[in-house]
Amino acid sequence: MRIGLPRDASRTRRSFEFQFASLDTLVQVENSSDGVIIRATRNTFSEARKISFIHELAAEGFVDDSFCAFSGFKTTSSVPIRWFVDRSWLKLDKNAVAQTNRFMIRLILSAIFLWLVMMAGLFIFSPG
Secondary structure (H helix, E strand, O other), rough: EEOOOOOOOOOOEEEEEEEEHHEEEEEEEEEEEEEEEEEEEEOOOOHHHHHHHHHHHHOOOOOOHHHHHHHOOOOOOOOOEEEEEEOOOOOOHHHHHHHHHHHHHHHHHHHHEEEHHHHHHHHHOOOO
16 A cells, blocks of 8 residues: 655645555545545445545544544444545646657657558569
């Protein structure tokens, strides 16, 4: 599990990102005065694992200590916590997109040039 730093520590809403490589899942935890919102990119957590993850967050200080008493999503609790499967929070880095686009354009142009050279070679050196 890799942990990302908060996006903006000056706001009242703190956001942390976690990567679970073995599950191929990214998780964002937003902690605010209204409660905790957890967004996962895939539905790979069982109910027990979700509860365990919330307890780990509380133990490590990412969320309030009152979440140590969290017992599940089906029970009515005074602790406001919501778990979503949502990819909308993922944003691509504009520099990475631009770099990838430049690479692909060069790759396609090189392939076209190589194809033209091969076709020209066939016509120039063909018997007949």
